[in-house]
Amino acid sequence: MDLYGTLRKQYSRLKSLYRSKRTPPLSRVRRISHVFPPKDTRLVAMTFDDGPTCAPSRPLSDTGITQLIIEAMAAYGASGTFNVIGSTSENYPDKEGKPGSFKWSGVRYDHYPRFGHDTAAGAANQGRLVETLIAQGHEISNHGYRHVAFGPERIVYGSRAHFTNSHEVTEDLARLHNLLTDDFGYTIKLARPPHYIDKIPDGFTSYDIYEQLGYQYLGASFDGGGWRASTGNFQEDVESMVEPLRKALKENPDSLSGHIIFEKDGYNMSLEAPAAFALPEKLKLLTSYDYRIVTVSELLQLSQFADVGPSSDTYEAIMFLTNMGKPVVYRDNTFRGNNAARLGEVMIWLGPQHTPQGLAKAGHKSKHARFASDVSRSKTPVSPKVLLDIAAQNGLSVPDTWKQSMQNPVPRWQAVLIAAEILS
Ligand SMILES: [Zn+2]
Incomplete structure (x- = not known):
């Protein structure tokens, strides 16, 4: 060559x-x-x-x-x-x-x-x-x-x-x-x-x-x-x-x-x-x-994404959030369902309330996270408690079945299924 x-x-x-x-x-x-x-x-x-x-x-x-x-x-x-x-x-x-x-x-x-x-x-x-x-x-x-x-x-x-x-x-x-x-x-x-x-x-x-x-x-x-x-x-x-x-x-x-x-x-x-x-x-x-x-x-x-196909449970949930204009999939077209869900993304999915008080209540420690644009960058993994808090702040309630089965930290596949269910 x-x-x-x-x-x-x-x-x-x-x-x-x-x-x-x-x-x-x-x-x-x-x-x-x-x-x-x-x-x-x-x-x-x-x-x-x-x-x-x-x-x-x-x-x-x-x-x-x-x-x-x-x-x-x-x-x-x-x-x-x-x-x-x-x-x-x-x-x-x-x-x-x-x-x-x-x-x-x-x-x-x-x-x-x-x-x-x-x-x-x-x-x-x-x-x-x-x-x-x-x-x-x-x-x-x-x-x-x-x-x-x-x-x-x-x-x-x-x-x-x-x-x-x-x-x-x-x-x-x-x-x-x-x-x-x-x-x-x-x-x-x-x-x-x-x-x-x-x-x-x-x-x-x-x-x-x-x-x-x-x-x-x-x-x-x-x-x-x-x-x-x-x-x-x-x-x-x-x-x-x-x-x-x-x-x-x-x-x-x-x-x-x-x-x-x-x-x-x-x-x-x-x-x-x-x-x-x-x-x-x-x-x-x-x-x-x-x-x-x-x-x-x-x-x-x-088939839309690189690592999750239409027959997967999460596919429909990802499509649902995506069609709402929420960013769920990474820039390289992967979903990486086993990654821990991050505070920033869960707040965007369940938003739109991104007030500093809301953030503090949700357990976010960073003094920099004052605006929505900062929120989106927050990489803190989300625990079941934080996810429930964010949902509550936005007037959404998580079904009991999910409350019992949430992993800690919550993996992305689970966070997306929960978000899609409570938003639909
Ligand atoms: Zn060319």
Whole structure:
């Protein structure tokens, strides 16, 4: 693997290690990378980044890359999630980058499908492709109008141009969102930031902006490899994209159910499109294992969270609170039911009374917890007594059966079941 590929892989490993070591914050916006496998059926989602594009499927065909993908998906009754851009034509002045390097599409900015050919890609330029995608039941997701990074990323992307504040990010995303609404009557519900860069220089993150726009964060859990540089042997490149999928399915036919595969709707770093040619083989393989390939939103209708499925007792309770606008699930889409419930979250679920007196009465010791925003950060585990006190302060009463069976501290699964019961 080339240096860029190695760096990118190591970096994403570091990031996911970092994420797994600490409990992420509660969030209404969840990063959906995979969901608990839906029952009785194998479902997988495929996401296609950086299109749509009419750029020819080099080196084997003159057919546009997106068109080729659409045809392959139709042949297997598959629906995809297309994580589209608006247009990169405003990303100038810039210099052409060197193919094979991480700056392959431009030195300061990204240009899709390639430097100097920006009108061949993006929803603003390729309206007919967007119409076809929507007409054929595919899903559209927001990948940023100009595909500009939300902030700096020094390890891999060096000194590239990026947005400097959350206002710029919101404007860019809203521009693409409104384009889809106004020109195509389509409402976007998912988004993935360019290069997965989340931190905005003014302290906000992708999650904050997505919450404003009503999005969920589109993650992925399986790399289709479409971005990697070519080896010089096209057939080998195509085969190397199918092989990891074949291996995973052979080892465990269920292993991909509920997962999201990352694909590229455009050129790789060497200005070739092996991913478009590997796709039919991947779809053939998946369908031979009885997988249905669905959009991410279809997947979410059947299963929402990473570690708890619809057949669990807590699922309905989590959905109930979530639909009330209460944050129950962590930012990484896990529920972690055996974690101790925390004072802050129980107060939010059973709120809205967050007065200092109420806090003191509920046994909260911190002198800092004077406002609701501080309450939400309180990590004190909740005992049965505290939970009952909070409920009482909010005029809610806990059924006797729960009073007798509460564990100390109260685990999240139990707190959620109690909260849902007394709020319904
Ligand atoms: Zn991208």
